[in-house]
Amino acid sequence: MFRNLTSDLPDFKNASFAPGLNIVVAKRTIAARRQDSRNAVGKSSFIRVLDFLLGADARPDHPLRRPELADAYFETELELGSGVVRVRRTGSDPGHVEVDGVSMRNTIWRQRLGEQLFSLSGSASEPSFRSLLAFYLRDVHNGAFEKATEVHRKQSASASHSAMAYLFGLDLSLLEQAKDIANAEKSLKELRKAANDPVLGMTLGKAQDIEAQIRTLSIQVANLEREISEFKVVDQYSLHRAKADELSRIIRKLNDSLVMEERRLGDVDTSIAQESETQPDHSYVQQMYDQLQITLPDGVIRRFDEVAAFHMSVVENRRRYLQSERATLLESLNVKREELSRADSERSEVMRILEAGGALETYKELQLELVQVRSRIGELQQRRETIDKWENANRHLQLRSAEMELRFSMDLDDRRSQIDDIAQLYSSYAYEIYGSGRPASLSVEPSRTGYTFVPTIGGDRSQGVKSMALFCFDLTMAVTAKRNGRGPDFLVHDSHLYSDVEGRQMASALTLAANVAEREGMQYIVTLNSDDLKKAQDEGFYVNFHECALFTDQYENGGLFGIRFN
Template sequence: MLRKISSNFSSFQPVIFQPGFNVILADMGPGASDKHSRNARGKTTLIQAINYCLGGTLAKPLAPLGVEGWSFTLELDLFGSLMAASRNLKGGSRLKLVFPSDLSGALEPFIDENSTVSVEDWKFLLGLGLFSLDQPSESGERGISPRTLLSYVIRTEAVKDPLKIIPQQPAWSSREHVAYLLNLNWELVRDLSRLEEDSDTYKAIARATKKNLLPRALRPEPELMLELAEAQRELQDLQNRVSGFRVVDDPEDLVNRADRVTEELKELRNEALVDRRMIDLYAESIENPDEDDQPSGSDLADLYGEMQRAFTPDALQSFDTVQVFHHKLMSNRRRFLSAELERLRSQQSERDEEIKNLIASRNSILAVLDAGGALEELAAIQNERVQASARVVEIETALSNVRELAQAQEDVRLQKAQLRQETARDLSANRRKLDSVASRFDRMMQELYSVGGVLTAEVDDLGYKFTIKVSTSASGGVTRMQLLCFDLTLMAEGFDENHHPGFLIHDSVVFDGVDPRQIAAALALVKRTVSASGGQYICTMNSNDVPQAIRKEDWFTQGTRRVVLDTEKGGILGTSF
């Protein structure tokens, strides 16, 4: 139970809480005008200060006070004793604890010589003392969080779904924490949600593999099998080549000899090409003499006449002498071409024989070399074999990964089925208790709206699935009263089983938009519930939202812990910031 909230600044009037019903009321002060308002009077700020002392994060509206050196102190019952926890708004990484001496031994592992405790250790102590949560929060591991549990107890938002603390809360988180508050096996929800996440991951990988969106190492099994078979054949071929390889030391310099013979063959073939072209040219010239190269008698006469004009008769021989010389020149040319043609053909025949012998010699050398190879060639083949072997190992690893992935996916499917069965058995074993919870919730909704309200639990792939339904229109007021009835149900059912701290805090937003008749019924319901269960209810309200009949009730008057007037400077904190 919460006892008191105070500050190190005197402008803030301490608020003392009592068992049962407690309300902080914003009222209209004497002489208030239309310019005054019961809103923004610090009601929410008070709840934020309490939440901060209980290990919560610093709310933005409180941040400016940290610069001025503000701190708050919350007194509460914890571990059967009264304790006080003080936390600075600036910094605030540690809290100062004041506690009775009989708790010194239990708190010694968590506090330092100045009796201060870290925020994380304080959260653990709150989880242990308020919710019997005897394990640290599993950060990032989908475990139960004391702070999340406290968010079901301290409501500053009127969410549409009472099963959640904020609209964005993941399904696994809301299911786990509601299951814990109802004293069900929340670990089944945790384990199933983890398996569901793994299953979704495997499914995503499988889809990406089929669409070739992943690296080559992750491909469909049939494709890898084909590639493996091809790689194994290539490796076997290389292994056979290595095992049958004979190294030739080449003592007779066979490789160089083969190179020299090849070079000689190249030169001879070039010479043969030149000779063949000359033979073709000479043969063509003999068989088809070009008439343009043999001038006729008339051409010579004309030439001779032209020469007579240019030279004196004594300088020129007779035309007959010139004609005889021309015929002799042509005859000598034919004899030269015939002789040269015969020589080239004879030379070509000898060269062809030489080429034939060189080819035979080279083939003989190559035959010897083909029986083995040099060490460099063997090293190259062995290197290819190493690469081929690595490729086989790479494909085998990829194939193993794909098969392991498929096996893991099947294992997850089997584990999910087993956990679902276990969850169903746990639900069946707790059915009577859940029926009692549902019946309490239904009675509360009947009292407020004369309509049935259903709180059900079933099992799906994420474990327990809780559902709230009310057989009336889902107006804003009805939605908020669902939240109030659900929270009261959790407190009444969980307090006796030590899975609920026994106090409940609602900000005024929970009553926004609710018909005055339902507000009156709701406050009366709260009063009876906390009185019967021994719990504590704290709320903030504007006086104009409270029906006059309720305000005249003794229990409401006695439960009013602080009245803040709309004319009061600085509101509850007594300061403007």
């Protein structure tokens, strides 16, 4: 139990605690201004100071490390084991705690608290001290009042399962095995994700797609192997290839020349045929003059004969020229046709040699391509084997998970009496608040990851009912853990728990907390606004309680720390 809470801040609101019900009251003052609010008087900070003295992390954004508070010390007297210890800590040196005047590292202080408050032995299967304490000092800033079975928005399921299983006295060894399976599944998932990332590694793909690629490439390998086995390397392949190209150029040139000369021969033959036609007769001139009864002189007639003889001489000379040209073309054509025949025969022989085999470079390229395709097949086979192993591992993990769920179920069956006692305790607490109008239950169900706790209060699912379900769960947990020697004798709640609770249920809950604390030898500490307290008292809350501290909404020094800061 806590004895007190003090600080060297001049206007700090010191607190004293007693067994049973302790209420920190935030009171509205008559002189308070309209803009003053009790939401900033320090009710939540009060709980964070207690948590700070019990080894909480004090990161740079922690309120006790603010410049206005960092040099102040905070102190509490705490019943621990068979004695009382004085604990002091300051925000300027968050890594150390002073216990009974002796400075020690905060990690050592946590270990000691874990041993004496929760009977932790340091076993690897046990939850951490801080994960357990978080259920006793819920931090509203972490969303700890949103769900009964969670104390942090970012808390993993395995962490909360482990803490609750320990506090309710369930089998931690089963949880450790389930955690190993969960870690293996997570690692397998992350590894596969990384392998499928084109930046981090190869893309694995699907097994059926890889199998199709392997079959296609295997056919390509068979074709390459057959081509290589039948391949003949031709000596001086490049020279033969060049010779074939040169002969092809010669053949194209000869064909072009033959076409041109054959056209010329055709033109010569046409000219010779024209020259062989009948030459013009000059007698028609004589006839025309006779008809006109004009007698041509002898000299003119002789002139016509000379012209005709000259013309015949020219025609004969042209004919002999054309005949000579034709003979030359025929000879040239014959020569070129013989050259074309020889070139075509030679090229055919070279092409036969080339078609019978290939170059050494080509042979090497075929072998290199074969190596590359085989390497690709090997890579695909490795990927397929990896996928097969992962799928087998995944099936194996799924089987183990199903087996774990069965083992959790069997374990709960073996603990039926223990589970019934826990459920009965929860239901009795809910009955004290709501009576028979709202049936309530706390079931513990098996899952693949551990024990799943499901606290419910029937009927309206308003926030106020949810808050009371959380209250009953925490009270059940604290009482069960204390009875089993696995938890401390205190429980602390922030006023946020009661902000949506009706006055009658608040009166019942506070009365229940006082009675349970007295009966179980415990200490229940709660922060409340004065009007909420009055609302509960108006609805029948008559139990005596210890007012351990009083805050006001006076702007200057009414809050917990006695100073104001933004």
